[in-house]
Amino acid sequence: MMLDAILDTVAGICLIAGALLCLAxxxxxxxxxxxxxxxxxxxxxxxxxxxxxxLGCALRLRTGVDITTLVLVGLFQLATAPVAAHMVGRTAYPHDDIRRDLLITDELSDHIDRIRADRAGEPQETSPVHTS
Amino acid sequence: MTVIAVIVTALLVAAGGLTLVRIIRGPSILDRAVATDVLLAVAVAAIATEAAYSRDATALPVLVVLALVGFVGSVSVARFASRRSSK
Structure with missing residues (x-):
């Protein structure tokens, strides 16, 4: 009984903290x-x-199968969120509607400039056998 | 537990409403894709809260499906936008 009450309280705190972060x-x-x-x-x-x-849901349900499913959902989220953010960020980069004055560092522009310079310099160096 | 459920529901509804505002206003398609991702995560949180409130694990497989579908949607919108902008 005591353990149940403690676990429910911790679950409630986790739920409220998670909802606050969603609101943030x-x-x-x-x-x-x-x-x-x-x-x-x-x-x-x-x-x-x-x-x-x-985590709050898992603390409240307390069944092996349910906790496995919730861990699976969390793992999917952890694995897919960086990939999705990377794709969106790479797509958003060359557009003009991002605020360049807010960027602290911009390593991608150096990279892109170097690739452009390489591509521009390529035809003079290897003119006859050009494989692209 | 009912008090906690009410508080969490209010917070999640506020988060979903703000996200919807960004989906409607968002200047570019990428803003909308990001906001849709957040809205889907809020929906996952709401379903998990419902499962925790009623101690009923029926809806848990839906969470797995939603987590995967959100990823596919976000990535495909980003690919679509990049292909359209490179033309």
Whole structure:
């Protein structure tokens, strides 16, 4: 009985904390200025909030099969959120609607400039046998 | 537990409403894709809260499906947007 009450209380705290992080992600989606910073809100507090809600659900259900399913959902979320954020960020990058003045560092532009320079220099070096 | 369920529901509804505002207003398709991802995660959190409230594990397989479908949707929208912008 005592253990049940403690586990339910911890589950409730986890649920409320997770919902607060979901709300933080929603507020950040409204307030942040461009796609890249909104993506940060979608990738980090959202995933942590969801994991907390799943933890609360697992503490409340307390069955082996259910906990396995919830762990699976959490693992999927952890595995897929970085990939989705990477794809969205790479797609958003070359557009003009991201705020470059807010970027602290921009390693991708150096990379792209180097690739452009390489491609521009290529035809003079290997003109006869050009395989592309 | 009922009080906790009410609080969590209110918080999740507020989060979903703010996300919907971003989906409607979002200037680019990528904003909408990101916001849709968040909305789906809020839906997953809501279903998990319902399962925790009623101690009923019927809806748990839905969570697995939603987690995977959200990923596929977000990635395919990003691919679509990048192909359209590179033309």
């Amino acid at each position: 992600a929603g507020i950040a989606l409204i307030r942040f200025p461009d796609v890249l910073s909104r993506m940060h809100a979608a990738a980090k507090p959202q995933v942590l909030g969801l994991l907390l809600v799943l």
